[in-house]
Amino acid sequence: MVIKTLNLEHECSRDQRNYWLNSTFFAQRYANELRADPDWSVPGFTAAIQRDFGLEPSMQQIYRAKLKATKLNKGSFVEQFHKLHDYCEELKRANPRSTVLLKTELDGDQRRFHRLYICLEACKTGFLQGCRPVIGMDGCFIKGPHPGQLLAAVGIDGNNGMFPLAYAVVEIENKETWDWFIRNLMADLAIENGHGYAFISDKQKGLGLALGDLLPNAEHRHCVRHFYNNFKTSHSGLTLKQLMWDAARATTIPWWQCHMERMKQESEVAWKWLHPKSAVHWSRSHFRTQYKCDILLNNLCEAFNSSILKARDKPILSMLEGIRTNLMVRMANRRVAAWKWKRHVGPRIEQIMEKNKLEAGYCIPTLSGDMKYQVTNMHGGQFAVDLAIKTCSCRRWDLCGLPCPHAISCILRRKHDPYSYVDECYKREAYLKCYNPIISPVPSMDQWLSTGPHPLLPPLFKKQTGRPRKKRAREQGDPPAATKGNKLSKWVHDKFSCSKCGQAGHNKKTCGKSTSQQPPSAQVVPKPRQRKPKLKVARGGRKIQQSRSNSNAPTGTSISQPSLAVVRFSQPSPAPQVASQPPTAHNSSSQQASTSQTVQRRKLKSPAKKGRPWRV
Ligand SMILES: [Zn+2]
Ligand SMILES: [Zn+2]
Ligand SMILES: [Zn+2]
Structure with a gap:
């Protein structure tokens, strides 16, 4: 071998692109980091690559790398479906008497996933022993290559917090799937025709019909925020909004009638829209008093949906385990938290009671005999209170089980503790009954017994295009999302x-x-x-x-x-500028510098492509 020319002058500059540093490489290189923190943010991942390799990967590269690393760590979405049968058996073994229903369809000679319903034993007993008979229902999307719907039933605990009860993975949200879900729930809770239960929903597709069919004797409340959004599309305005909410919050029928009458005077059209809608579904004045719960909104379900947000875009087993772990931790934490309460009721209840106590200062009770009082409010109105049967003519005490200001004024007159008149369902004993059952841990998949001879196939669904949206879709009437930094929304x-x-x-x-x-x-x-x-x-x-x-x-x-x-013209030669930048510039934390650099590099893209293949 003869060297003919040898150029010892090192002229070429540092290159930002490297053919071999692609998403597969990053997935392998950072698999351990992503196992420790599966929710590693895209900017964080990018910064790590910049630090270790001094180059800036594209966002798509990062998404691909994260997906590939998840596959490496936990098996792909499809592989997780293969193991679903084993998981269900393992879950039942760890939590005996739980309901785990895996519904499959026959596809050729193999089984394909159809639906899955899970109601853990601890949730079941906890709900029956310590929660009020009020159930919120909602569905939310499941992200990923096998999209579907996650249906959930959520109860309400003694501190007015949510108590997850059952959840199901179904293909789509419609009457049939809700029907199936509610039937399973009814079997678990031994509900026959819904008598003694109240259900709250957003009136989704199919849910209203299914509830009406299966639970004719239950009270069916509609989330008033959703109800108002429907109302608002045709009747906007602050006065009408106020009147509608006043009507919803009115606790007695005459008060409700009064608000409706005012609405009729304000806008005949709005009144005509609202009046035929049965007030049983949306106004406290028509709610039954037996549930000791006066909530108008389906906040419980929204709280549940946001608590499982991170789990929702993972492969099925990771998602189910994420939800179960979430429930397990919740129950364990609340069990301990109940002993830290200052009183024998929870902090949220205490807040309501303290507010009512302040209002009680404006009430003058007059004894009429035994435990009966006539209460005059300084702002107007006269109320009849009976402490023996825990009732007030304003119906607030009857509806939620917490003494109203009128009643508190009488209790204070007798020198009793208002907290001793609070309904049993709010006390620590009830709260502990509801959180005492334990959700048992489940070992990782390498310790599961293999049960089914045939692996389960994933459902046949189309992959969604684009990056999955994580945030809840903003509805009409929601305040606009907060913007980051000093940019105006x-x-x-x-x-x-x-x-x-x-x-x-x-x-x-x-x-x-x-x-x-x-x-x-x-x-x-x-x-x-x-x-x-x-x-x-x-x-x-x-x-x-x-x-x-x-x-x-x-x-x-x-x-x-x-x-x-x-x-572009003001910068005569952008190419040497990029080259002349010292490598330390990548480490600079200044966002502005790095973004402007990105733009410069983007401009260079097309001519550079001619030279050597590289991936974005
Ligand atoms: Zn060189
Ligand atoms: Zn009252
Ligand atoms: Zn102008």
Whole structure:
């Protein structure tokens, strides 16, 4: 071998791209870290790669790497379905008398997953012994390559907290699946026709029908927040909102009638919409008093759904184990917490009682005999209280089991402790009865007995495209989501209006300018991204400043296009700039520097592709 030319001058610079550093490599390299922290955030993962290898992977690369690492650690989504049968057996072995129903379908000569219902023994006994007969029901989406629905039934504990009761994985939310879920729940709790039970729902697809069919004697409450959202679509306005909520909160029928009458005067159309809707479902005035629970909202289920948020996008076994572990930890923690209560009722109940005690200061009780009192409120109204049978004519005490201010004034007059008149269901004994049953731990899958000869196939569902959305979809009437940093939310931004002409969407500085500079085709041009102007500012320059102020106005969208060109020209040779950057720049924590660098690299992408293959 003869060396003909030898160039000892080292001229080439550091390269950001590396063909071999792809998602598969990252998955293998960081498998241990991802096992320890499966919810490692994308920015955190990116930062680790930047630190260890000095290059910046794309977001898609990180998603792929995380998915591959999960497969390495826990088996793929499909493999987890194969083991589902063993898991159910193991769960039943660890928690005897639990209901674990795995429904499968025949596909050729193999079995395919259809539905799964789980009601653990501890939840069952805890609910029957210590909870009020009130059950909230809701469904939520399951993410991942085998999407479905998770249906849940949630009870209410002695501290007005949620008590998860049963959950099921089904293919879709409709009458048939809710029917199946409720039938299983009825069998577990020995409910016959629903007598003595109250159910709260958002009136989802099928659930209302299924409840009406299967539990005709139960009270069926609709979540008033959802109910109001339906009302609002046709009848908006703050006065109507107030009146509707007043009607929902009214505890006696005459008060409810009064609010409805006021609504009729305010808006005949709204009244006509609301009046045929049976108040049994949405107003406290028509609720039965036997449940000792006056909740109007389905908050219990929403609390449950958000508590299992992290588990929901995992493969099926990880998800089920995540939910079970969550329940196990909850029960263990609450068992201990009950002994730290200052009184024999929980902190939430104490809060309500203290508020009622303050209001009781405005009530003057007059003894009528035995335990009966006539109470005059200083703000108006006269009430009849009977401490012996724990009732007040305002019905608040009857509905929720906590003495109302009128009753408390009588109790204080007798020099008794108001807390001793609280219903039994709120006391520590009931709370402990509900949390004393223990959910047993389950060992990892290598210790399970193999039962089924045929592995279970996953359900046939299409994969959802795009990154799964984790946050709850905001409904009409929800306040807008909080924005990070000092960026104004759309809600605030939309409220700006010009002080010169009074129109919304632009300010005094850009008034008039934007409309005159608008080309005829401007309406077709899509809005530029919010962060584009930020990057331009980072590089400075007068021209850029001007283009920024224009692009802020929604009508000036077309201007941002040429301004990008200006930026490009102002930097004559971007290529050497990237090369000349010292490697230490990657470690700098400044977000601005790294993002502007990304943009520069993106511009370089197309010419660089010619040279050598590399992956984004
Ligand atoms: Zn070299
Ligand atoms: Zn009262
Ligand atoms: Zn203006």
